[in-house]
Amino acid sequence: MTKNNILTKVKMPFCQGCGHGIIVRSIAKALEQSGYGQKDTIIVSDIGCSGLVDPLFDTHSIHGLHGRAPALGVGVSLGLDNPDKKVIVIQGDGGVTIGLQHVLEAARRNIDITLVVMNNLLYGMTGGQISGLSTQKFKEQRNFEIDVPPFDIVKLAHASGAAYSARATSIKNYTDVMKEAIEVNGFSIVEFSSLCTSYAFKKLDQLQEVIEPPEVYRNERIPVKVHQRDTRSLLDNLDVIEKQFESKIDTRIGVVVAGSAGGGVQSAAKMLATAGMLSGLHATMKGEYPVTVGTGFSVAEVILSKSYVNYTGLEKPDVVIIVSEDGMNKIKAKLNGDSILIIDSDLKTDEFPDAIYLDFNKKAGKRGAALAALAYWLNKYGKLDVDSLKKAVSSHKYSDILLRAIDAGVEI
């Protein structure tokens, strides 16, 4: 351990009498006393007067955006994953309210960083405007927003799960409080009261009259780390589908299946695509459903083709299967006369007199109707061997139910 080497010889850039310089020295002393060297320390700085600290520390440093330093510090800490390194995040009261979510999130996860909040009660760089951490008494003096209380960032951080949260209001114990915070394993936050001689007060006793009293809270918990795990290739885990059946599709065929969410539409379409692949064809499948995936329509499009499929749109589907009212309402307007229409009997309408109407829902149930209708079509028109569809569902966890739906479709 080398003593007194955390700070550079660079002159403090702050206004004469400003409290920030005292806080910077306290941070450095606390680091030195806790045994952290230059290369063990990473200073993460925000924007504002508190963001001028990088050149003062003879350590690693990273200087980012206004309000985001706590989140950046979380990334650095988790990325390093090294308990021998200390990540110190420094921001002002302005930065805290811009990125309040980042402070709460770091506290919630108890990430191993120390957040220093230099609260001078105002925005110093833009002319001394009040901040979300300006105290009531300070605002009363200015007769401004006196009915809006400030955030208590110390209590907020504690309630969110921070291992250590404190407010230090006397320069006599700044280093001691900082040292306590640094030695915590987990998220620690210290709000330091800082004098702004340009826009607030010239003397410390004036500051003492308007700030909130000191406080310290602890949560006994261990920090959250990133879990490293061994994973296996998702692609290698996929079933390799080999040709086992013959198809009677000479060029390509497009199938639309329309029904309701929860009606097995997407799954039936996937089974048809798989059956096509088992029959040596190229297949594409895409689904459309509302963002509320558990209700409303569910439509799927499948293309089966002898040659590779580039464009996956379906301007004129060869076969359209409709098994529910949601599905009918969704695609009715797009139907043209060229398609084979296979529709559940319950939806019988004069609009499509040439359609084939059958009892898919009655015979195969709501969840089996789409698959039953596909099985009916394959059996009647013989484009694929129905056994290829049976093979496609055989590895599904509910294969028994699916096979019954296929049988029901064939019997119809």
Next chain:
Amino acid sequence: MFTFADYFYKIMMKLENKIKKMVYTDASMIITEACVKAGSDVFIGYPITPSNRFYQYGTQRFPAFLAGPDEITVMQWMAGFSAAGKFPVTATAFPGLALMAEGLNMAYAMELPMLLILTQRLGPSTGSATTGAQGDLMFLNGLISGKYPIPVFSHSDFEDAWDMTYEAIKTAMKFRTPTVLLTSKELVMTNKSFDLNKLKEIKPVEKFSTEVIEPFEPYKTGDELVPAYIPLGDKKYQVRINASTHNNAGLIKKNDPESMANTRRLKEKFEKRIDEYTFYDYDKEQGAKKLIVTYGISADASRDAVVKLREEGEKVSLLIVKTLLPVPGVILDIINDYENIIFVEENISGIYKEIIFGINENSKVSSVNKIGNLISPSEIIKAVRS
């Protein structure tokens, strides 16, 4: 009756099954797999349609996974990981990208490698989350304040998805920069039969390849114009990373020749070495005066259209652009060889066309545009013929 032909057919079928490794998958999975194979360390995400399959596959496949509380946080955490020497990946859509814009500028100025997968959906604003689009290229073109170039790659099929992911990560590491893989809903949420044997082997990208020039300064560069990538916390070198205008030491310094040179270098490094990350497919037909220019999801319909047009005797060439930004000079050279250039893009007015030709009327240039649905081959054929 069992004939010799049947027997021969069965043998052929067996052979074909051996040569091919057909699976049923989607490009979200292929891209996720490519990310991990290329050496990505962590997926940091906030779920958004139509990028949610990346999030889902990310939880299963990445060596580490973090669920951010919002996209602003995601980008900051990514920058932190990257500054600590870990390669992060995220996937989002326009609303998330908008929240990340300031953070991306930060990571860009800091020179932190990372990959952002952007799945385009119909805008403006929240638009239609489950409808595809090609509407975000102009935003990316101006994303970095001052119009500094951020490399944007695009894929047009599953093989591309694999290759361009790898190239986007390689470029990110090589140039110490965020890169974008620009995709869209239909490209990453459509399942297809696919032969896995078509994918080339991907080896992890070398992270810390740029050599340190002694005495070390975090932003000092040699001829490559890219500073050595040393993570925060290094035992030997003091690392200072900075998003504000900074000198070679990584400290804020404005109106200073060294700092301004550093700022200019952010553009120059990409321009000087553009050949190292220029990708496109150019299907040139001898004697053709017409050229279709397209990218991403509109490439498939364009391929089909070109086959049909040529069958009918029309002479037409096809350019599928994969390095969208910055625009490589070779793309302009190809375009300039033609009398008629037809841009095909799924947006309202032709964004890539505007990037190449501006908003001025040009009799050589036309476009096929559409919103809310894929552009079809027949729409392209009609435009080429007229």
